[in-house]
Amino acid sequence: MSLRTVLDRDGLRDAVAAMAAAIERDFPDGVLLVGVLKGGLLLLADLARAVQSVPVDIELMAISRYQSGGGRVAIVLDLAVDIRGRDVVIVDDIIDTGLTSAYLRNQLLARGPRSVSLCALIDRTGGRLVPETVQYRGVELVDEYLLGYGLHHRELYRNVDRVVAADRAELDADPAQYLGDLYAGPDAT
Numbered sequence: 445m446s447l448r449t450v451l452d453r454d455g456l457r458d459a460v461a462a463m464a465a466a467i468e469r470d471f472p473d474g475v476l477l478v479g480v481l482k483g484g485l486l487l488l489a490d491l492a493r494a495v496q497s498v499p500v501d502i503e504l505m506a507i508s509r510y511q512s513g514g515g516r517v518a519i520v521l522d523l524a525v526d527i528r529g530r531d532v533v534i535v536d537d538i539i540d541t542g543l544t545s546a547y548l549r550n551q552l553l554a555r556g557p558r559s560v561s562l563c564a565l566i567d568r569t570g571g572r573l574v575p576e577t578v579q580y581r582g583v584e585l586v587d588e589y590l591l592g593y594g595l596h597h598r599e600l601y602r603n604v605d606r607v608v609a610a611d612r613a614e615l616d617a618d619p620a621q622y623l624g625d626l627y628a629g630p631d632a633t
Contacts, residue, residue: 447626450585450588452606459583466579468497474501480534480548482602487593488504527552530557532557537565537593538564539576542573545562545574546574562580564580565607566585566595567582567584570586590609592604600619
């Protein structure tokens with residue numbers, strides 16, 4: 445399979461601008477953006493810069509991954525601020541099954557915020573195991589394996605400046621399969 449660009453630089457910029465405009469509209473008194481490490485970091489940075497007309501605070505969280513065989517996630521880096529009475533937007537790269545976002549949303553709701561919303565660059569609704577709604581999303585996709593702009597395979601490709609669909613089987617066989625193509629520049633795909 446060859447790589448296929450899903451969101452180029454312009455598409456990313458437009459998606460972030462649309463999400464920022466919606467957040468500004470919904471939270472005229474300001475918002476706390478909570479980035480989920482590591483995947484949500486690039487979106488968080490661009491989104492925080494794009495929200496220009498309301499105050500923005502930024503916090504980070506990190507969670508352990510779901511383990512096969514029923515393992516649970518746990519918070520490994522928690523917020524450093526009290527969110528009681530605040531409007532909070534969780535920012536992540538992709539919402540797929542909804543398990544992680546539901547866990548985070550419930551953890552934060554227990555802390556007494558005014559609201560907790562979800563923001564993701566990629567909303568993969570077809571894979572939902574938990575009925576989560578993404579209030580601010582870049583694009584909705586069905587089921588493609590994606591790389592770039594925070595999305596990775598074995599920690600590679602997060603810093604690619606676009607989102608591309610790739611062949612997971614090829615990457616499992618050789619994780620560096622697309623390094624030359626994706627780091628050769630945007631015209632390579």
